[in-house]
Amino acid sequence: MAVNLTLELTAEEGTRSRHRFTLPDGTVVFLRLPRGTVLDDGDILTDESQCNFMKIFAKPESVLTVVADTALLLRAAYHLVNRHVPVEITQNYLRLSPDPILPTSFVKLGLEIKEGVVPFQPELGAYGTHQAH
Known part of the structure; x- marks a missing residue:
């Protein structure tokens, strides 16, 4: 199997079942x-002909x-769950989309907040999605 296409998707774009993308x-x-x-x-997708493969x-x-x-990370996770915020969870950090309110709350709790631009892969919720409500 030779991958001949690649597609970069944000966390939100990865949840779209029907969408048009321009490479x-x-x-x-x-x-x-x-x-x-x-x-x-x-993930790797194939087209209907099974001839072209695209890596995500x-x-x-x-x-x-x-x-x-x-x-403290557990306390922060509790606050995120209460707000239905998509979150990537690891042993060392929590990662979420930028938010106007949460950083102030987290700093008050004694948490360190770092802004950045990196791949974001939030946890799937109990219903198989990570979209905010």
């Missing part, structure tokens, strides 16, 4: 995926990364 070389790609499909970094990459996007010891 950097001008190639137009139409995605028609089953509803509820979430594309993640490293997580596109760098603006994020806030929350860094602290485990107990």
